Amino acid sequence: MLENLLVQGLSGLASASSLFLVASGLTVIFGVTRIVNFAHGSLYMLGAYLAWTLVTSLPRGHLGFWGGVAMAALIVGCVGVLIEVLLLRRIYKAPELFQLLATFGVVLIVQDLALLSWGPQDLLGPRAPGLRGATEILGIRFPLYELFLICVGPVVLALLWLLFNRTRWGTLVRAATADREMVGALGVNQRMLFTTVFFLGSVLAGLGGALQIPRESVNLQMDLAVISEAFVVVVVGGLGSLPGAFLAALLIGELQAFGILIFPRITLVLAFLVMAVVLVIRPHGLLGRAPSTAHGATAIEPPYPPPSPWVRRIGAAALALAVIVPPFLGDYALIVFTEIAIMVLFAASLHFIMGPGGMASFGHAAYFGFGAYGAALLLRHFGAPMEMGLLAAPFAAGLGGFVFGFFCVRLSGVYAAMLTLAFAQIAWSTAFQWVELTGGDNGILGVWPSPWAQSKLAYYYLALTLCAAATLLLRRAIFAPFGYALRAGRDSPLRAEAIGIDGFRIRWFAFVLAAVAAGIAGGLFAYAKGSVFPTYMSISRSVDALLMVLLGGVRTVSGPILGALAYTWLHEQLMRAFDLWRLFLGTIILALVLFFPQGLAGALQRGERRS
Amino acid sequence: MLAMLEVRDLHAHYGRAHILQGVTLEAREGEVLALLGRNGAGKSTTMKSVMGLVRPSSGQVRFSGEEVAGREPFEIARRGIGYVPEERRIFAELSVMENLEVGRMPARGGTPPWTPERVFALFPSLGAMRARAGGRMSGGEQQMLTIGRTLMGNPRLILLDEPSEGLAPVIIERMAAAILALKRDGMTVLLSEQNLHFARLVSDRACVLEKGAIRWEGRMKALMADEAVRAQYLTV
Numbered sequence: 001m002l003e004n005l006l007v008q009g010l011s012g013l014a015s016a017s018s019l020f021l022v023a024s025g026l027t028v029i030f031g032v033t034r035i036v037n038f039a040h041g042s043l044y045m046l047g048a049y050l051a052w053t054l055v056t057s058l059p060r061g062h063l064g065f066w067g068g069v070a071m072a073a074l075i076v077g078c079v080g081v082l083i084e085v086l087l088l089r090r091i092y093k094a095p096e097l098f099q100l101l102a103t104f105g106v107v108l109i110v111q112d113l114a115l116l117s118w119g120p121q122d123l124l125g126p127r128a129p130g131l132r133g134a135t136e137i138l139g140i141r142f143p144l145y146e147l148f149l150i151c152v153g154p155v156v157l158a159l160l161w162l163l164f165n166r167t168r169w170g171t172l173v174r175a176a177t178a179d180r181e182m183v184g185a186l187g188v189n190q191r192m193l194f195t196t197v198f199f200l201g202s203v204l205a206g207l208g209g210a211l212q213i214p215r216e217s218v219n220l221q222m223d224l225a226v227i228s229e230a231f232v233v234v235v236v237g238g239l240g241s242l243p244g245a246f247l248a249a250l251l252i253g254e255l256q257a258f259g260i261l262i263f264p265r266i267t268l269v270l271a272f273l274v275m276a277v278v279l280v281i282r283p284h285g286l287l288g289r290a291p292s293t294a295h296g297a298t299a300i301e302p303p304y305p306p307p308s309p310w311v312r313r314i315g316a317a318a319l320a321l322a323v324i325v326p327p328f329l330g331d332y333a334l335i336v337f338t339e340i341a342i343m344v345l346f347a348a349s350l351h352f353i354m355g356p357g358g359m360a361s362f363g364h365a366a367y368f369g370f371g372a373y374g375a376a377l378l379l380r381h382f383g384a385p386m387e388m389g390l391l392a393a394p395f396a397a398g399l400g401g402f403v404f405g406f407f408c409v410r411l412s413g414v415y416a417a418m419l420t421l422a423f424a425q426i427a428w429s430t431a432f433q434w435v436e437l438t439g440g441d442n443g444i445l446g447v448w449p450s451p452w453a454q455s456k457l458a459y460y461y462l463a464l465t466l467c468a469a470a471t472l473l474l475r476r477a478i479f480a481p482f483g484y485a486l487r488a489g490r491d492s493p494l495r496a497e498a499i500g501i502d503g504f505r506i507r508w509f510a511f512v513l514a515a516v517a518a519g520i521a522g523g524l525f526a527y528a529k530g531s532v533f534p535t536y537m538s539i540s541r542s543v544d545a546l547l548m549v550l551l552g553g554v555r556t557v558s559g560p561i562l563g564a565l566a567y568t569w570l571h572e573q574l575m576r577a578f579d580l581w582r583l584f585l586g587t588i589i590l591a592l593v594l595f596f597p598q599g600l601a602g603a604l605q606r607g608e609r610r611s
Numbered sequence: 612m613l614a615m616l617e618v619r620d621l622h623a624h625y626g627r628a629h630i631l632q633g634v635t636l637e638a639r640e641g642e643v644l645a646l647l648g649r650n651g652a653g654k655s656t657t658m659k660s661v662m663g664l665v666r667p668s669s670g671q672v673r674f675s676g677e678e679v680a681g682r683e684p685f686e687i688a689r690r691g692i693g694y695v696p697e698e699r700r701i702f703a704e705l706s707v708m709e710n711l712e713v714g715r716m717p718a719r720g721g722t723p724p725w726t727p728e729r730v731f732a733l734f735p736s737l738g739a740m741r742a743r744a745g746g747r748m749s750g751g752e753q754q755m756l757t758i759g760r761t762l763m764g765n766p767r768l769i770l771l772d773e774p775s776e777g778l779a780p781v782i783i784e785r786m787a788a789a790i791l792a793l794k795r796d797g798m799t800v801l802l803s804e805q806n807l808h809f810a811r812l813v814s815d816r817a818c819v820l821e822k823g824a825i826r827w828e829g830r831m832k833a834l835m836a837d838e839a840v841r842a843q844y845l846t847v
Contacts (some may be wrong), residue, residue: 175713188713
């Protein structure tokens with residue numbers, strides 16, 4: 001038993017080292033550029049693939065392996081520089097969410113490029129020469145390579161510490177972390193500084209990936225798997241803190257190693273649970289500090305203009321079309337139309353907390369999923385009919401929003417976004433691992449509508465009615481006194497509190513309201529598809545919702561509606577027409593972020609004002 | 612005397628607010644020019660526009676005969692303009708020595724370069740706390756450190772934004788002595804101030820700003836003699 005614990009402890013340390021390599025790059029980049037780089041996981045994956053190619057094609061032996069690993073890390077560093085120079089440099093002043101989205105666009109592009117270059121199958125890496133065997137520790141055999149990895153973490157931490165505390169470059173980087181503008185006014189070229197920081201961070205990610213190849217197979221899922229763990233580590237440790245990242249990597253690594261012994265069923269939940277607990281107790285992580293807001297405060301958004309007659313007329317015409325046209329459409333078109341109606345509500349619900357509420361949610365799919373599972377579970381375990389299911393959906397989602405929201409609305413900015421992500425991952429992994437209740441990966445099948453709504457047309461009208469009504473209600477709330485109070489709290493929390501607005505309660509209520517609306521959308525989606533899967537709560541569905549809102553424009557009320565229409569249609573067309581739809585979607589995201597930062601509705605509004 | 616800094620018809624906006632409405636001024640080589648005016652007159656914005664921290668909407672900024680308006684702050688700093696911000700903006704996590712290191716730039720031909728030792732000769736109290744974190748210093752010490760940090764870039768002109776703000780009278784006197792010492796070494800200084808007594812101690816000439824434009828210009832002594840101008844633009 002004791003030996004068993006020791007082995008688990010040691011392999012936990014080895015995982016912690018790998019995790020630290022990735023997380024340290026992420027945290028260094030965040031510290032200086034304030035960008036949470038989703039593409040960091042892609043750089044890690046690239047490192048693994050490149051190392052695989054280099055090591056297997058270079059001559060065998062020490063030079064082949066270690067040379068390949070080093071070269072892979074350096075190439076990944078150069079890829080990182082390319083990303084920084086071509087993309088991020090242009091959006092340093094954009095809102096955080098745009099930056100996150102832009103880096104997510106890079107994730108999609110790299111995924112398809114890796115698929116094109118290396119194919120879909122898992123690649124088995126060669127073992128490290130000289131470290132193939134095992135050694136005996138207290139009578140148990142332990143792989144040498146794992147021991148090597150255990151040493152890598154502290155060595156890298158020490159080297160980074162020296163770099164940041166004993167060189168001029170490191171001093172400049174630390175100064176820029178505190179006040180970039182001042183560093184510029186003292187004659188330092190920030191652009192060069194940022195690019196070199198990005199190079200370092202990317203090399204660390206590439207190295208982390210390359211060192212994994214003797215341990216596990218290289219595959220296309222590595223990027224998102226490692227990035228969500230790295231996020232947890234960085235957020236738990238405190239964004240921008242290297243020792244914090246190290247501490248958190250140890251914590252998470254060991255927790256997973258021992259967790260698998262004690263709670264094998266909830267290993268996935270465990271890491272995110274720790275993150276949620278830490279963020280609630282220490283909102284800026286174990287060793288993090290509150291970000292200084294003195295310089296570069298965010299700009300206040302202009303108030304929403306009342307809808308112009310033009311917008312009203314277009315909206316009424318679109319709704320009229322949505323009512324009149326469907327009887328003349330085929331089943332496939334009706335399915336797409338139903339989905340669009342549902343997505344409009346889903347996007348509007350996310351916009352409600354993002355736009356007027358000012359809270360970026362990276363896990364809004366959780367409430368969509370709660371709605372869907374609420375309906376499906378009632379059916380599966382109690383045989384409830386559709387009407388009951390649709391009624392239960394908003395309640396289930398609202399309850400989820402009530403509990404999660406209580407924690408999320410205390411934080412702001414990146415930390416709030418990360419906490420919503422953590423809760424969504426908890427919800428997702430519960431659905432994924434609690435097979436007895438949810439059916440796990442196989443989902444819940446046979447979630448069909450009641451007989452009267454069986455036809456695609458009838459169900460479409462049902463969905464349209466509910467979604468349109470809920471969307472209009474949300475819109476009404478934005479322009480009600482409640483909406484004013486919410487926006488006041490977003491623009492100036494202190495002043496809003498001073499005039500007697502209970503900011504916390506208002507935001508919490510808005511969060512629940514948004515969750516309820518997302519739950520209605522989720523419930524309708526479940527009956528439309530006839531099934532419910534854990535993917536309904538996955539990161540990518542949360543990102544879908546974000547894309548719709550940003551495509552339409554956060555700063556307008558009609559934006560999300562337009563965005564949902566455009567995105568759902570586009571997504572459908574891309575999926576049908578191209579195998580490489582991720583590549584296209586990623587490119588579209590980048591184009592959107594670079595050229596239409598105000599979204600479609602924002603661009604239309606500007607056009608209208610100019611004419 | 613040669614003009615080191617020439618600002619001509621400078622306009623700047625914050626959003627829709629028109630802050631600078633055609634500022635024109637000239638700082639001559641080796642002089643201390645005071646930029647006076649009430650709160651919100653545009654003193655800090657003038658300095659930030661010269662430094663490139665605020666992008667001017669129109670107008671010219673010439674430094675030693677070269678147009679610098681529209682350039683990046685780091686390029687302007689490298690040409691030899693040093694900026695000492697009003698809020699000091701010390702790097703709180705960095706030690707005194709590290710703060711100075713961030714400001715260091717290669718020496719310019721002709722003048723002896725600034726070193727930490729030379730900064731400590733000018734501000735002896737800093738020399739006693741080389742390893743102390745910037746965030747754990749008093750306001751006066753921080754003000755000295757900001758000036759020292761900027762001097763490490765070997766500037767030929769420094770923009771001092773309200774260096775006396777919030778400081779004890781004793782420290783203000785020492786600050787004035789330091790500025791006069793810099794002037795003796797040939798430094799050109801543009802000093803923004805609300806504290807007229809402090810400005811009088813160190814300045815040769817003065818410009819008075821009001822609502823984003825220069826309303827009065829002349830010798831410091833003349834300003835001190837002219838009660839009417841002071842009452843109109845300076846007294847609160």
